[in-house]
Amino acid sequence: MPLAPWRSLISRALHRNRSLVYARYLQLATVKQNGRPANRTVVFRGFWQETNKLKIITDSRSQKFTEIQEQPWGEICWYFPKTREQFRLTGEITLVNSNNNNNDLQNARHSTWQEISDNARIQFAWAHPGEKRANLEAFSPPLPDGIVPLDNFCLLLFEPVEVDHLELKGEPQNRWLYTKNELGNWETLEVNP
Amino acid sequence: MPLAPWRSLISRALHRNRSLVYARYLQLATVKQNGRPANRTVVFRGFWQETNKLKIITDSRSQKFTEIQEQPWGEICWYFPKTREQFRLTGEITLVNSNNNNNDLQNARHSTWQEISDNARIQFAWAHPGEKRANLEAFSPPLPDGIVPLDNFCLLLFEPVEVDHLELKGEPQNRWLYTKNELGNWETLEVNP
Numbered sequence: 001m002p003l004a005p006w007r008s009l010i011s012r013a014l015h016r017n018r019s020l021v022y023a024r025y026l027q028l029a030t031v032k033q034n035g036r037p038a039n040r041t042v043v044f045r046g047f048w049q050e051t052n053k054l055k056i057i058t059d060s061r062s063q064k065f066t067e068i069q070e071q072p073w074g075e076i077c078w079y080f081p082k083t084r085e086q087f088r089l090t091g092e093i094t095l096v097n098s099n100n101n102n103n104d105l106q107n108a109r110h111s112t113w114q115e116i117s118d119n120a121r122i123q124f125a126w127a128h129p130g131e132k133r134a135n136l137e138a139f140s141p142p143l144p145d146g147i148v149p150l151d152n153f154c155l156l157l158f159e160p161v162e163v164d165h166l167e168l169k170g171e172p173q174n175r176w177l178y179t180k181n182e183l184g185n186w187e188t189l190e191v192n193p
Numbered sequence: 194m195p196l197a198p199w200r201s202l203i204s205r206a207l208h209r210n211r212s213l214v215y216a217r218y219l220q221l222a223t224v225k226q227n228g229r230p231a232n233r234t235v236v237f238r239g240f241w242q243e244t245n246k247l248k249i250i251t252d253s254r255s256q257k258f259t260e261i262q263e264q265p266w267g268e269i270c271w272y273f274p275k276t277r278e279q280f281r282l283t284g285e286i287t288l289v290n291s292n293n294n295n296n297d298l299q300n301a302r303h304s305t306w307q308e309i310s311d312n313a314r315i316q317f318a319w320a321h322p323g324e325k326r327a328n329l330e331a332f333s334p335p336l337p338d339g340i341v342p343l344d345n346f347c348l349l350l351f352e353p354v355e356v357d358h359l360e361l362k363g364e365p366q367n368r369w370l371y372t373k374n375e376l377g378n379w380e381t382l383e384v385n386p
Contacts, residue, residue, distance in 0.1 A: 020274070027270045029222035029232035037230050039222035039270040041279050077220045077232040081213070081274075086234050126365060126385065133383040139365040172319060172332040190326040192319065 004052045004186050006163040006178045010078075010087060014044075017082040026078040028056065028158075030064055030093075031071045038067055044078075045115070048108055048157055054089075055112055056156040057120075060097050061128050065154060068093050074158060084168040091160035098151045108157070113149035124150045166193060197245045197379050199356040199371045203271075203280060207237075210275040219271040221249065221351075223257055223286075224264045231260055237271075238308070241301055241350055247282075248305055249349040250313075253290050254321050258347060261286050267351060277361040284353040291344045301350070306342035317343045359386060 017023035029039045045055035054076070058065055068074070076089040096105045113121065127138035144150050160180075167174040173193035178186050210216035222232045238248035247269070251257055261267070269282040289298045306314065320331035337343050356371040366386035371379050 022272070022274045025272060027220040027222075027232060027272075029220075029230035029268070029270075031224055031228065031230050035224065035228070035264070036266040036283070037222035037224050037232075037268045039220060039230075039232060039268040040281055041270055041272045071228070073229040075222070075230045075232040077222075077234055079215070079218060079220075079234045081215045088233055090229070123365075123386075129385050130370075131385050133368075134385055138385075172316075175326075177323075192322050192324050192327055192331075193316075 003050065004160070004163070004178065004180075005188060006087070006160075006165060006186075007047065007052055009165060013080045013083055013085060013087070017080045020082060023080055023082070026076050028064070029075045029077070030067045031073070032063075032067050033070055038064065040064065045112060052160060053094075054158040054160075055108075056158060057112060057116065058154050058156055059124055059129055060152045060154045061130075063130065065095065065097075068095055068156070076158065076160075086164075086166045086168070088164040088166075089158070089160040090162040090164075091158050094157040094159070096155040096157065098149070098153070105155075105157075109153070109155040110147075110149060112155050113153055114147060118143055118146070121146065121150075121153075124153050196243065197353070197356070197371065197373075198381060199280070199353075199358060199379075200240065200245055202358060206273045206276055206278060206280070210273045213275060216273055216275070219269050221257070222268045222270070223260045224266070225256075225260050226263055231257065233257065238305060245353060246287075247351040247353075248301075249351060250305060250309065251347050251349055252317055252322055253345045253347045254323075256323065258288065258290075261288055261349070269351065269353075279357075279359045279361070281357040281359075282351070282353040283355040283357075284351050287350040287352070289348040289350065291342070291346070298348075298350075302346070302348040303340075303342060305348050306346055307340060311336055311339070314339065314343075314346075317346050 024044045025041050028042050042056045072093045074093050078087045096109045121144050125141035127134035163178040165176045175191050175193045177189045177191050217237045218234050221235050235249045265286045267286050271280045289302045314337050318334035320327035354373045358369045360367040368384050368386045370382045
């Protein structure tokens with residue numbers, strides 16, 4: 001699979017905004033079972049190998065896990081403050097939880113678990129997210145194993161089919177639309193901001 | 194209508210993050226006609242008078258205008274980098290375009306137009322957003338009148354019914370859920386992050 005033309009633009013934006021920790025934060029929108037949108041900040045965990053798929057992690061106890069099971073389409077909005085540019089990525093999400101039998105995907109889940117910090121890992125051993133606040137003990141579990149992920153650790157692979165790139169800096173602003181066509185090739189169109 | 198308990202928290206976050214221009218940028222998710230989510234950065238234009246409704250502006254030629262006409266529910270994700278806190282606001286959107294006959298709403302549309310900068314206003318006179326890039330002349334229109342809005346200028350009023358506030362700073366993080374009950378009162382629940 002050839003790398004998409006927008007992939008290097010994201011790498012460039014990450015590089016130019018690297019002084020800001022939160023340049024790796026993006027907003028992932030999904031659709032709830034009631035047909036209304038959900039939206040939350042997640043951390044970009046890199047691309048999966050030499051593909052165009054973005055890695056995101058989540059807890060299978062979170063609402064977005066259930067939402068994505070029902071409706072796998074998502075839209076990422078990613079604003080880079082320093083370079084003043086926005087990427088909107090429309091794509092389909094593959095959920096990789098502990099039951100996934102695909103070897104490559106399960107390996108990806110394991111290696112992602114190994115790459116994240118102890119601080120990120122321990123959160124998967126905390127009390128059930130979104131429920132009534134538990135006492136402090138529920139947030140002081142033993143440190144989980146660094147090799148084998150906890151069962152509720154879930155990898156999301158987000159595969160874009162359309163990317164809308166807006167640069168606020170231009171006069172007027174610059175905007176390009178990247179669309180994956182039926183043959184799997186990417187087409188580029190410069191559009192009005 | 195009493196002010197919601199989360200409203201002063203947002204005001205506080207805006208104040209503490211005021212050194213960052215982009216602290217006023219938030220991500221608004223809606224649902225497209227095909228049932229998939231859309232997500233984009235918009236600018237917070239203040240609360241509408243003494244209500245809990247957030248003001249956002251858009252162009253009636255934009256996709257979100259059509260999307261919101263069909264499905265008025267949205268979810269805002271608003272991350273404040275300096276204080277490291279996130280607000281997720283679930284709510285219903287009222288579209289106020291040039292055809293709206295409600296006097297209060299039409300006045301709000303007019304006063305919002307008057308409050309924004311020339312630079313923001315002129316964009317409503319630019320070539321059709323999202324279409325194939327037009328030549329430079331299409332981006333050099335005469336400056337629109339500062340009093341009467343152009344027809345395609347649209348005000349969105351976003352009225353939250355649920356607000357999820359997460360502070361990343363705590364150890365563990367702090368999270369509260371604010372829900373509007375059937376009587377129109379706000380209930381607060383501290384939940385697990």
